Amino acid sequence: MAGKALVITSGKGGVGKTTTVANIGTALAMMDHRVCLIDADIGLRNLDVVMGLENRIVYDIVDVVEDNCRLEQALIRDKRHKNLFLLPAAQTRDKTAVQPEQMKTLVNELKEDMDYVIIDSPAGIEQGFKNAIAGADFALIVTTPEVSAVRDADRIIGLLEAEGIKDPEVIINRINPEMVSRGDMMSIEDIIEILAVKLKGIVPEDQIIVVSSNRGEPVVLKDNPKAGTAFKNIARRISGQEVNFISLEDKSFFTKLKKIFSFS
Amino acid sequence: MKSPITFKVAKDGIVLSLDPEANFKRIKDALRDHVESATNFYAGADLYINIAESSFKIDQLNEIVNIARGYKDVKNIIFTSDVINRETTDTLEISNEGETYLINRTLRSGQKIKKAGNVVIIGDINPGAEVVAGGDIVVFGKIRGVVHAGAGGSDKASVTALKLDPTQLRISKKIARPPEENSKNKKLQPERAFIQEGNIMVEKFEI
Numbered sequence: 082m083a084g085k086a087l088v089i090t091s092g093k094g095g096v097g098k099t100t101t102v103a104n105i106g107t108a109l110a111m112m113d114h115r116v117c118l119i120d121a122d123i124g125l126r127n128l129d130v131v132m133g134l135e136n137r138i139v140y141d142i143v144d145v146v147e148d149n150c151r152l153e154q155a156l157i158r159d160k161r162h163k164n165l166f167l168l169p170a171a172q173t174r175d176k177t178a179v180q181p182e183q184m185k186t187l188v189n190e191l192k193e194d195m196d197y198v199i200i201d202s203p204a205g206i207e208q209g210f211k212n213a214i215a216g217a218d219f220a221l222i223v224t225t226p227e228v229s230a231v232r233d234a235d236r237i238i239g240l241l242e243a244e245g246i247k248d249p250e251v252i253i254n255r256i257n258p259e260m261v262s263r264g265d266m267m268s269i270e271d272i273i274e275i276l277a278v279k280l281k282g283i284v285p286e287d288q289i290i291v292v293s294s295n296r297g298e299p300v301v302l303k304d305n306p307k308a309g310t311a312f313k314n315i316a317r318r319i320s321g322q323e324v325n326f327i328s329l330e331d332k333s334f335f336t337k338l339k340k341i342f343s344f345s
Numbered sequence: 346m347k348s349p350i351t352f353k354v355a356k357d358g359i360v361l362s363l364d365p366e367a368n369f370k371r372i373k374d375a376l377r378d379h380v381e382s383a384t385n386f387y388a389g390a391d392l393y394i395n396i397a398e399s400s401f402k403i404d405q406l407n408e409i410v411n412i413a414r415g416y417k418d419v420k421n422i423i424f425t426s427d428v429i430n431r432e433t434t435d436t437l438e439i440s441n442e443g444e445t446y447l448i449n450r451t452l453r454s455g456q457k458i459k460k461a462g463n464v465v466i467i468g469d470i471n472p473g474a475e476v477v478a479g480g481d482i483v484v485f486g487k488i489r490g491v492v493h494a495g496a497g498g499s500d501k502a503s504v505t506a507l508k509l510d511p512t513q514l515r516i517s518k519k520i521a522r523p524p525e526e527n528s529k530n531k532k533l534q535p536e537r538a539f540i541q542e543g544n545i546m547v548e549k550f551e552i
């Protein structure tokens with residue numbers, strides 16, 4: 082049984098890729114799937130911190146590629162879910178320490194044993210990005226409702242198409258319902274209209290994300306009504322369930338959402 | 346055998362380079378053939394004849410000018426030896442100026458299409474994408490990126506789209522930007538942009 086490899090990428094930095102990987106990975110594990118997260122942001126590793134696993138790292142992805150250890154030795158088991166693993170990035174090396182071909186081999190090996198392999202891509206379109214997408218079957222693009230982030234997301238979709246990764250889907254992060262209803266933010270329909278790809282989820286701006294990242298506890302672990310529910314819903318959609326988009330109480334926000342349904 | 350004359354489209358006109366090794370009669374014949382087969386691609390453009398490294402007598406230069414006058418509607422004929430400045434890296438090969446290229450997808454940010462002929466796109470031109478054509482640009486979709494029609498200097502080129510909302514629109518040497526207050530109107534309204542009396546005009550396109 083081979084699992085699926087999913088890359089989370091964005092183009093623009095700081096839009097929430099690592100947060101998304103940690104949360105949908107944890108949520109999928111909570112649904113009893115076997116999940117491995119790969120931090121492909123070599124040189125700027127973060128995912129271990131957001132997962133609260135930093136102090137357990139012995140080996141990293143570069144050690145595996147350079148045969149300093151076996152793959153199983155580098156995998157860190159999550160402290161909360163025994164079916165969730167992390168392959169950490171190296172902090173003291175750079176992107177060139179791994180080649181796309183090696184990455185592909187690694188991901189394929191992990192897929193043998195996992196339901197989902199989720200790859201956290203670095204920002205940008207250089208080698209780090211190429212490594213991150215090398216073994217992926219599907220891509221999820223994270224963007225925020227800003228013109229520059231959407232522009233970069235569009236660029237990334239073009240590059241993915243060129244690499245043969247078809248039909249990427251988009252997650253819009255840090256939506257602020259009040260700003261959208263005031264017209265101060267790009268609306269979801271504006272974004273989807275430009276990108277012309279399927280919407281996978283909408284995650285609201287939520288202070289709790291910053292707190293939970295600092296504590297190393299993904300928000301999906303607690304019953305968090307805003308961002309937590311949004312990430313859980315994305316995980317359920319990934320595993321094939323139909324889930325309606327969250328309403329976030331705000332009326333005008335809800336109307337906007339209804340419009341996209343008719344759009345796609 | 347390689348042609349003794351070569352053409353490049355530069356920012357401010359067309360550069361014709363004469364091979365300094367070739368004999369004068371071959372140059373003349375090649376130029377005459379080219380003039381005869383040329384379309385109005387050169388209309389409104391300046392023609393720079395690059396004589397760098399060649400040595401011609403004054404009456405030979407005269408003969409060249411006389412042949413080059415045969416290009417329809419060329420604005421000025423200018424001799425130059427300054428190749429580097431005129432031939433930007435942005436040059437187009439213009440051997441296919443009559444052709445039409447069909448692009449059957451949306452151009453996304455960072456993607457650029459550059460063709461000597463006409464370009465027809467079935468899809469959108471997204472913000473951050475760019476299309477440069479020697480001839481016309483026709484888009485069965487929305488233009489939100491940068492488009493340049495008549496890039497070889499043709500004032501007769503036009504840009505047509507189901508929705509014209511470009512970051513910047515250029516025809517020949519003219520540049521237009523849409524008004525600052527961005528149009529919230531999402532309705533598709535086919536429009537065509539072209540040059541009239543030296544300005545870029547936009548008219549609703551009646552089908």
Ligand SMILES: Nc1ncnc2c1ncn2[C@@H]1O[C@H](COP(=O)(O)OP(=O)(O)OP(=O)(O)O)[C@@H](O)[C@H]1O
Binds near residue numbers: 094095099308
């Ligand atoms: N929905 C949200 N609400 C509030 N803060 C958020 C949200 N999503 C992400 N953040 C915050 O934004 C910052 C950047 O997030 P994150 O590290 O996940 O982005 P990234 O895309 O992985 O960045 P990089 O490109 O540097 O890898 C973090 O401080 C995170 O806590």
Ligand SMILES: [Mg+2]
Binds near residue numbers: 099122127201202
């Ligand atoms: Mg990150």
